[in-house]
Every structure is written in C-alpha cells, then in structure tokens.
Amino acid sequence: MARVNENYLKLPGSYLFSKIGKKVAAYSAANPDKKIIRLGIGDVTQPIAPSIIEATHKAVEEMGHAETFHGYAPDLGYEFLRSAIAKEYKDRGCHVDIDEVFVSDGAKCDCGNIQEIFAADSVIAVCDPVYPVYVDSNVMAGRTGVYDPKTETWSNVIYMPCTQENNFTPALPEKTPDLIYLCYPNNPTGSVITKDELQKWVDYANEKGSVIIYDAAYEAYISEENIPHSIYECEGARTCAIELRSFSKNAGFTGMRLGFTVIPKELMCDGVALNPLWARRHGTKYNGAPYIIQRAGEAVYTPQGQAELKAQIDYYMNNAKMILTGLKSAGYSVSGGVNAPYIWLKTPDGMTSWQFFDYLLETVNIVGTPGSGFGPSGEGYFRLTAFGSAENTKEAIERIVKM
Amino acid sequence: MARVNENYLKLPGSYLFSKIGKKVAAYSAANPDKKIIRLGIGDVTQPIAPSIIEATHKAVEEMGHAETFHGYAPDLGYEFLRSAIAKEYKDRGCHVDIDEVFVSDGAKCDCGNIQEIFAADSVIAVCDPVYPVYVDSNVMAGRTGVYDPKTETWSNVIYMPCTQENNFTPALPEKTPDLIYLCYPNNPTGSVITKDELQKWVDYANEKGSVIIYDAAYEAYISEENIPHSIYECEGARTCAIELRSFSKNAGFTGMRLGFTVIPKELMCDGVALNPLWARRHGTKYNGAPYIIQRAGEAVYTPQGQAELKAQIDYYMNNAKMILTGLKSAGYSVSGGVNAPYIWLKTPDGMTSWQFFDYLLETVNIVGTPGSGFGPSGEGYFRLTAFGSAENTKEAIERIVKM
Numbered sequence: 150m151a152r153v154n155e156n157y158l159k160l161p162g163s164y165l166f167s168k169i170g171k172k173v174a175a176y177s178a179a180n181p182d183k184k185i186i187r188l189g190i191g192d193v194t195q196p197i198a199p200s201i202i203e204a205t206h207k208a209v210e211e212m213g214h215a216e217t218f219h220g221y222a223p224d225l226g227y228e229f230l231r232s233a234i235a236k237e238y239k240d241r242g243c244h245v246d247i248d249e250v251f252v253s254d255g256a257k258c259d260c261g262n263i264q265e266i267f268a269a270d271s272v273i274a275v276c277d278p279v280y281p282v283y284v285d286s287n288v289m290a291g292r293t294g295v296y297d298p299k300t301e302t303w304s305n306v307i308y309m310p311c312t313q314e315n316n317f318t319p320a321l322p323e324k325t326p327d328l329i330y331l332c333y334p335n336n337p338t339g340s341v342i343t344k345d346e347l348q349k350w351v352d353y354a355n356e357k358g359s360v361i362i363y364d365a366a367y368e369a370y371i372s373e374e375n376i377p378h379s380i381y382e383c384e385g386a387r388t389c390a391i392e393l394r395s396f397s398k399n400a401g402f403t404g405m406r407l408g409f410t411v412i413p414k415e416l417m418c419d420g421v422a423l424n425p426l427w428a429r430r431h432g433t434k435y436n437g438a439p440y441i442i443q444r445a446g447e448a449v450y451t452p453q454g455q456a457e458l459k460a461q462i463d464y465y466m467n468n469a470k471m472i473l474t475g476l477k478s479a480g481y482s483v484s485g486g487v488n489a490p491y492i493w494l495k496t497p498d499g500m501t502s503w504q505f506f507d508y509l510l511e512t513v514n515i516v517g518t519p520g521s522g523f524g525p526s527g528e529g530y531f532r533l534t535a536f537g538s539a540e541n542t543k544e545a546i547e548r549i550v551k552m
Numbered sequence: 553m554a555r556v557n558e559n560y561l562k563l564p565g566s567y568l569f570s571k572i573g574k575k576v577a578a579y580s581a582a583n584p585d586k587k588i589i590r591l592g593i594g595d596v597t598q599p600i601a602p603s604i605i606e607a608t609h610k611a612v613e614e615m616g617h618a619e620t621f622h623g624y625a626p627d628l629g630y631e632f633l634r635s636a637i638a639k640e641y642k643d644r645g646c647h648v649d650i651d652e653v654f655v656s657d658g659a660k661c662d663c664g665n666i667q668e669i670f671a672a673d674s675v676i677a678v679c680d681p682v683y684p685v686y687v688d689s690n691v692m693a694g695r696t697g698v699y700d701p702k703t704e705t706w707s708n709v710i711y712m713p714c715t716q717e718n719n720f721t722p723a724l725p726e727k728t729p730d731l732i733y734l735c736y737p738n739n740p741t742g743s744v745i746t747k748d749e750l751q752k753w754v755d756y757a758n759e760k761g762s763v764i765i766y767d768a769a770y771e772a773y774i775s776e777e778n779i780p781h782s783i784y785e786c787e788g789a790r791t792c793a794i795e796l797r798s799f800s801k802n803a804g805f806t807g808m809r810l811g812f813t814v815i816p817k818e819l820m821c822d823g824v825a826l827n828p829l830w831a832r833r834h835g836t837k838y839n840g841a842p843y844i845i846q847r848a849g850e851a852v853y854t855p856q857g858q859a860e861l862k863a864q865i866d867y868y869m870n871n872a873k874m875i876l877t878g879l880k881s882a883g884y885s886v887s888g889g890v891n892a893p894y895i896w897l898k899t900p901d902g903m904t905s906w907q908f909f910d911y912l913l914e915t916v917n918i919v920g921t922p923g924s925g926f927g928p929s930g931e932g933y934f935r936l937t938a939f940g941s942a943e944n945t946k947e948a949i950e951r952i953v954k955m
Binding site for chain 1: 553554555556557558560561563569570593595596597598599600602605608609612613615616617618620621622623624625627657658660661664665668669670671672674684685688689692694728730731760761762763804806807808809821822824826829832833835836837838839840841842843844845941
C-alpha cells in the first residue's frame, strides 16, 4: 500500500505567506470598507521595464513563426543569457564560466531543490531568523530531526541567532555544519556582510569542508562600498560556495520567473564535483525556463535595461528611506533598509510578532510579516518591505506614526 | 564535511537525450555538409498558434503597466487557467475541482517531483520501455535498490514488459507496487489503452492501495473512439490516481513551459490526503508559472485556439501516417502512430537499438531514439516521432525506404 513521505507531516502549520494571506483575506472579507496596505510579502509593484517588455514582445513574435520558433531550451539555459550573466561576474572581477551557470525559473525553486544533491544526513546551519524555504525543504527531505514546538526549532539544525545583541551578524557555528545557508543582503533583517566578514565564512567552509549556499537575491540593493555583491568576490569561494540569484528583485520578475544558480567546477564534496550533479538534476527533473522569459532576462543586462532598473531600485530604496525615517521618528528600533529592501523593527511594548501583526492589521490596516515566522530569534521583530508604491508606503508610514 | 547524495552516483551514464545530443553534435561536426533530419527527441516544430500568440502579447503588455502588472502568482496557478482546465474535464464527463488542479511549468518537472510526497521505501512499477524520468527521479531519491548493468534494471523496481509479444500492453504486476506509472497514449511505443483495460488498473490500484501516476501528455493525439483521454473517465479513479498533463504536445509549448497535475481530494494514502501534501510542496519549493505563460495556456481552451491546435495535430498525425506507411512498405515491423505521435519499430537484422541509431545517423543522416534508452525491453526497438516538418518527414522516410 502506498504511504506518504512522513517528513511532510512533521512540518508545523502552513507556509508563512499562505498563513498571512489567509489572515488578510479573512480581515478583508469582514471589513470590506478598509483600505489595506501590504508591506508584507516581498513582492514588487513596479511594472516590467520598457526595454524588457520590448524584448519580450520580440521573443513572443519569434515563437509564432516556424523559422524563429524555439522548442525545448538547452538544459542549462540559453547561451545568450548565460553569457550575459558570466560577463556581469567578470565585470565585477569574479571568475564564473558559462557552464557554471544554471538558468532556472526562480531562486525559490533553486533554494528548495539544491539540498537534493547532498547526503540525506547532512547537517544544515541557518541564520535565525531565516527565509523559511531553506529549513522547510530540508524538513521535507528528512534532514532536520525532531521538531520542538516549544522552542520552534529542529533538533538537527544549527541555528545561528541574529538579533540586536549581535547586530544581526551570526557567529561562526561551534558545531561544524555540512551545509551553511547564508543570504546577503539579508532577508528578513535587511542586514549586510562586509567582504572581510564574508571572507571569514569562506575560509571557515574551506577549512571544515562545508558548502556555503549563498543567496544573493538582493545584491542589486547594495548601496554602500565594501559590501560584496557576490561570494565569488572572496578568495577561495570557488571551492566552497554555490551562489543563487534571482531576477525577481533587481528586475521585478516575481511574475516572470527567472533565476540562476552558479556551481563552480572546482567545488567538490569528498572528491565528487557538484557541478555535474546539479547538471544531472537539471537534465532529469527540469526542462528549462521559457524562451521568451530568457530573452526578457537577457534584456536586463543591456545598458538601457540597467538604466531603467536602476530607476526602479532607487524608487524602492526611497520607500525604504521613508519607512526607516518614519519609524525612527516614531521611536521604533529599526535596522536594514540601507542596502536591502527590507526594514526590520523591534515590536513595541513586548508584543509578540503575531500580536503586532494583528495589531497593525486591525488598527491601521497594514500588512507586514511577523519576524517569528522566520525563526525563533525573529520573535519580537517584524519585517516591512520597500516594494509597495511610494504613495502607499507614505500613507502606511503616516498611519503607523499616528498610531 | 559535506557529502553528496550518493544515489546520484548510481545513475548509469547520462540522460538519454543528452547522450543523443552529444552523438549528433559529434557526427555533425565531423560531417558539416550532411543534412541531418531529427525525428528523435519529442520536440515540436510548428510555431505557437496565432490566437495564443495574441493572448501572450496582450499579457506581456499588461506586465509593462503598474495597473495591470502581475507579481507572484497564486500557489496553485491562476484561477482563470484552472477554471478552463476543470471545464475541459467537465465537458469530458470527469469531475475535477479547480482546487485539485496544480499548474506547473511542465509535465517533466511534475513527473520528476511527484515521487517526493511518497515514502522513501515505496516500490514503483513502470512499463518497460518507459520515459526515463519516472525511473531516474526515483533513483535520485534512493528508492530503486541496486543497479544491475547486465540486465540494465534496478533491484527494487517492478518492470512491466511491453513488447510485440503482448502487443505492448503490460500485465497487472504479480508483486504489489506502491506507485504505478502509466503513460497513455504511450511514450515511447505509441500504444494506447481502452477504457475497459484502464478500468482494470483503477480497480487493481483501489484494491491494493496503490497510487497510479497517470501521464496523459499525449491525450490530444487520440483519434479513435473508446480510448480514454483521462484516467478520471474510469470509475473510482479519484481514489487512486494522480493525472499529469502537459501543454507541450497539444499546443506546442515545449519552449513555453506549462503543465498541470490533478490530485483529487479523495485520494488518500494510509489515511493521509495527497492533495494538501502536493499543495505544500508547491507552496514551499515552487513559485508558479509565469503570468504571461498562464495567459497563453488559457488561450488554448478558446474555440479559436482549439481550432488552430486541431490543425497542428492533424499536421503531425499526417506525418505519423507517412512514417507508418513508408516503414511498412519497406518491410519494417511498426506500431503506434495512430493515437500517438510516436512510431515504434523493430530494428532490422537483429541490430541493437544503438547500432540502428548509429546506422541510421551515418547512412541516411536521420536521428531517432534508441528503444533501449527507455528500458531493457526497448532493446531491439527504435522510436521515430511525427513532430518534424512534413517536408523533412517525407524526405526522411524516402531516405529510409531507399536505404
């Protein structure tokens, strides 16, 4: 008789953003006259940039004619896109070959799937708070041990707390992990890591034989010097790090779906190269991102595309500034928002994260994300995002300040 | 120290179509003057139909304006598409609710991922020959036992031989499997199953508590009566069957990437409903198919779209007829090609499948797919597809007939 993967049954509650969606829908249904402003989920609001739309139309047109029609894409993605990606790395002084780039339909899938190529008993280390997909995908694979509902932690996961006390910077773990998930600029705290600090992680991973899974989805939001855009800016990263990248946040592709993973050919685990393993997974379980979306992605790298996208990022970062300034003026303890589209605030009056979520939703009709949804050390914190419209963001902050 | 998923290392050789691609590339490089005709991989050649292109352009335009921009899609897919899908089932007399439809970026991903929600020690049964993804994705999950290179079989897989001797129709397995993969119309043999025969499988699965994973990617090619387009035409299928569907073959979406999986809410495994498990996987590891592609998919279901696509299918099935007739006239033993775009032939003169592959490539510059690549019982067979252009197909068959 067929039986299910019991690891799925260990997952507590529903996925964070589904839960938020349900709460908001229920409130909205009960209060249809209220204007809810969403600064919760990390979804963008600016439309796709004009030059990218133009490239997309062109690709759609190609699909309508036999001579220019494109069927199955190459396993790793079209070379035109992988070349553009490799060139961006080169321009930044990083060495990434085009056959080290695997184009996908988004960083969330890659984040979720990458664990598959590692041993079933691998021990993972994650920042706490953290993007839930890193942990949940490992739960589904049976790698995380037993869940303790009191502490909301898994017995076989190394949590690296990131709180006000350590300026949201994790310490190197005492117990050695096999896989280390790092995300910079950080979701959810909006914190960053300097090149020197990241170099320590690379050195640590090389020394211990750990693999770093480096999520650089928000690199386009870095505004300060000496903050690395890629882990490959660090020496030795090619022998210990996988990098995940997204087009969702730098180019507004949340509804277009495009991302990529870089696995350097030198990256070995106990003598086995990871690049061909991931290639095998791509070839077996995936069939490429749509041609027209890959052409849209190519347009991101043109000078025109870059100029249009810089304006979008400036727009969002202006929102971030409004949120930061407004919340500080209202006496909140706030971080992030300078090199990242996320603002991380301490909930007032000892409220739990979900209490503050309900309070904000019910009092001023604003949706944010409870910090505790990202891990136990996120309790007592709350995430707001800069991805709303300027008007909504302004109104939201005014409401919060008045509250 | 990080270690890899050792199951990946058990996979013999590279994925079938990668191997073919490499062989063809090598031959082509050495013989640049030869005109190679590809009737191998199941990729389509007709462009996307005009009304679908129009809908796609419209959706691209929407993405370029803030008021009509679409960010993250709903986890299960947009309701407009899921409604169209549910309606098609209803029109066929099948009951499928819209929250039983999970839109994805293609059937290959769903085929590869679906095993994840089942127990690690599940025993799978597959037809032999079979689409390699069913087996390989289970190998990667460690479910298939030990590989015997002599027989090219896995110790923990139930193979159901489909050969000339049994008219390419598998018998119910003697040992009870947990998961049964069935694909009709069949890839690679082009064979079909009658509704009465399929009902036997449904009854068997319900009796034994097995789950049928039914791949109906080629249902649009069915031309004869009494051949089911969906397993849900059979009584009781809602308690034992998952259905996978693709837009690649009915609408030429191989480069557009769209598919869906149906999991009825009644489908339970040992008391656990599968629908919410797959929903959880979708919500955790996937982020939806692109909005513009889902709008393209919606256009497939309009009367105009249906008319245009019928013409495409007629075109391909005319190719199939040419191949069937030509090969028969040349004395080949051939099957398939009537309700499926695949023609399955017995290799002549006792050649192995790969010998015939090389012979065909080198003698008449035609690329087909070696039957042995689909499993041990495919040895001595060879697959040709009807997805080429009419001109190329005609020329290819003329070359083979003369050979």
